[in-house]
Amino acid sequence: MYDVYTKRNDKKKYIIAGAAIVGVIAIAAAFFLLKGDSKESTLKDYYAAIKEKKYDEMYNMISEQSQKVYSKDEFIKRNQNIYEGIEASDIELTIDSSEDDTIQYKVKMKTLAGEISFDNQTKIKDGKIFWDDSFVFPSLEKTDKVRISEDDASRGRILDRNGKVIAHMGEAYSVGLVRGKLNGESDYEKLASLLDLTKEGIQKTMSASWIKDDSFVPLKTISKSDTNLENSLLKIPGVKLTTTTVRSYPYGEATSHLVGYMQKVTAEDLEKHKGEGYDENSYIGRSGIEAAYEKELKGQDGVSIYIVDSQGNKKTALASHDKKDGQDITLTIDIQLQNNLYQSFKKDKSASVAMNPTNGEILALVSTPTFNSNDFILGLSSTKWDSLNNDTNKPLLNRFKEAWVPGSTMKPLTAAIGLNTQSLNASEDFNAQMKWQKDSSWGSYFVTTLHAPKPNNLKNALIYSDNVYFAKAALKIGKDNLVKGYKAMKIGDEIPFELSLKKSQYTSKDFSEDIQIADSGYGQGQILMNPVQMASIYGAFVNDGKMMTPHIAKSTETKVWAEAFSKAVADEIKNALIGVISDSQGTAHSFYHNGMTLAGKTGTGEIKASQDDTTGQEVGWFTVMTTDAKNPIVISSMVEDVKGRGGSNYVVNRMKQPFDSYIK
Incomplete structure (x- = not known):
């Protein structure tokens, strides 16, 4: 047994010994393998730190010898200025070879001037990089600098359909001070008053450390057209005016809600549009066409990144791209019609839309009261901003974007739905009544009207604008057919348009109560209509029942938005709407033009808490259309607070x- 035991024991020793040898070999192999990978890992970790802007960690990864040449602060500042200055991103590292302490690799990165790529090599020993400036770019030396030069692109113009300029790059004055020519601070109060600034604000601006006696310190940009202000400013010692290029809106208030305005970028803008060529001095379209076509209008600045030596001589080009000026955007707008509608309604709270019903081109788009887009470029004072925000007439509210109670302008739509679904007979006499309710279940609620024509048929009901007729008609048509018709006219859908518009609606919740259905027939209930959609629907009455997709840019393709109703229905409603103007009893007869056949409809939407409410507001509407295909136009205008007017x-x-001005 002893021998057996001894032999077994010896065998076990051999096995253990063999395993130990194998283990040593494996550990050694792993050690050498890891040792071989360490340079690559170190380099990859370093570039990962660049991506994450961990400059402290990067410094800790360079050799002691390199740290003697570059202090930590110097190293961090150097790397941060370069990588962040050129907006380096998407950095890619590819290892080519690794031999002894030397590693060769490729680097590729995106920058504000395009892609930069290069081959490089460095020495890494004991996990530390032997770093010098050539690590950043191979030709970069310690006394060199990385420069960025920009060639600003010109922002594209906004033009009307006839090529008239609505927005362009114009000239203004930059008002500033030259400290060496001032009478101390004695004129700050007067200057602040003229520029709508504060004395304290001017003092703060003029206290900057960089200012020398001959420095021009800009305070505000003003219009070149204000000669009185210019003369007053130049009487103050130390004031200097220099010409500068700014966005300019020649038609001012008349186009403000349409074209929008520009403002200096915010931190949020820079984050949202990172890598798109914006910096802290950039301006961006904030609303209207300026915002909707920001990308096209902006263009692309030319940028070059290069290395210069200590004498400022250009040494190495790293990346560049040429500037690309912004595109001009030509609108379908007729600026004369736009301006005339603005002038006519500028004292009202209104919205006006003019459209070519055959192709959907928007000829005018006006909201009043308004603001001046130029003020945002020149710089709004807090007083002016507060005045705009606190004005009870809400000049900042874009009314053509909103949806409003349509009143009787909804009646032709109800009639068209009834005829199109064959649930309404145009010749049927509904029995003229000035006051009506379906039955006693309506309690004290009655539909009333100002005119109850005889015979009480569809055409007369439109000409006289009979509320009771259309309340009865809505119930006769029925909920299902009404909803079917509303959907056919895209009421409740998103409005396909270059500018965002609030959706029209036929109900805010449920559409089942008889009173609500009846009221909807004549434009009350919960019906709300956007003016742009209203113009598109009315345009179908003179366009064989086809609603055209509204558009405001000439480049936008002409499309049919919806086949709202048949040509026969469109013609029947059109003929009735001709009577609204041509008939002596028509509600819009005062708009009659001798020798011209026009169709139209008036409407007064009531906003009140109950049927007995006598203090509620009234919204007035008028939509008019030419019936001559040679000069097609539909104009729909809405005015708030017409009660008593x-x-x-x-x-x-x-x-x-x-x-009249447009037609002539």
Whole structure:
């Protein structure tokens, strides 16, 4: 047994010994393998730290010898200025070879001037990089600098359909001070008053450490057209005016809600548009066409990144791209019609839309009261900003973007739905009544009207604008057919348009109560209509039942938005709407033009808490269309607070001059 035991024991020793040898070999192999990978790992870790802007960690990864040449602060500042200055991103590292302490590799990165790529090599020993400036770019030396030069692109113009300039790069004055020529601070109060600034603000600006006696210190940009202000400023010692290029809007208030305005970028803008060529001095389109076509209008600045030596001589080009000026955007707008509608309604809270019903081109788009887009470029004072925000007439509210109670302008739509679904007979007499309710279940609620024509048929009901007729008609048509018709006219859908518009609606919740259905027939209930969509629907009455997709840029393709109703239905409604203007009893007869066949409809939407409410507001509407295919146009205008001012007739009267001017 002893021998057996001894032999077994010896065998076990051999096995253990063999395993130990194998283990040693494996550990040694792993050690050498890891040792071989360590340079690559170190380099990869370093470039990962560049991506994460961990400059402290990067410094800790360079050799002691390198740290003697570059202090930590110097190293961090150097790397941060270069990598962040050129906006380095998407850095890619590829290892080519690794031999002894030397590693060869390729680097590729995106920058604000395009892609930079290069081959390089460095020495890494004991996990430390022997770093010098050539590590950043192979030809970069310690006394060299990386420079960035920019060639600013010109922002594209915004033009009307006839090539007239609505927005462009114009000239203004930059008002500044030259400290060496001032009477101390004695004129700061007067200067602040003229520029709508504060004395304290000017003092703070003039206290900057970089300012020398001959430095020009800009305070504010002003219009070149204000000669009185210019003369007053130049009387103050030390004031200097220099010409500068700014965005300019020649038509001012008339186009402000349409074209929008530009403002200096915010930190949020820079983050959102990172890598798109914006910096802290950039301006960006904030609303209207300026915002909707920001990318096209902006263009692309030319940028070059290069290395210069200690004498400022260009040494190595790293990346560059040429500037690309912004595109001009030509609108479908007729600026004369736009301006005339603005002038006619500028004292009102209104929205006006003019459209070519055959192709959807928007000829005018106006919201009043308004602001001046130039003020945002020149710089709004806090007083002016507060004034705009606190104005009860809400000049900053874009009314053509909103949806409003349509009142009787909804009646032709109800009629078209009834005829199109064959649930309404145009010749049927509904029995004229000035006051009506379906039955006693309506309690004290009655539909009332100002006119109950006889015979009480569809055409007369439109000409006289009979509320009771259309309340009865809505119930006769029925909920399902009404909803079907609303959907056919895209009411409730997103409006396909270059500028965002609030959706129209036929109900905010449920659409089942008889009273709500009846009220919807004549434009009350919960019906709300956007003016742009209203113009598109009315355009279908003179376009064989086809609603055209509204568009405001000439480059936008002309499309049919919806086949709202048949040509026969469109013609029947059109003929009735011709009577609204041509018939002596028509609600828009005052708009009658001898020798010209026009169709239209007035409407007064009521906003009140109950049927008995006598203090509620009234919204007046008027939509008019030419019926001559040679000069197609539909204009729809809405005015708030027409109660006591003639209701919808106020809108009719204000529309005359812009319409006549356009037609002639």
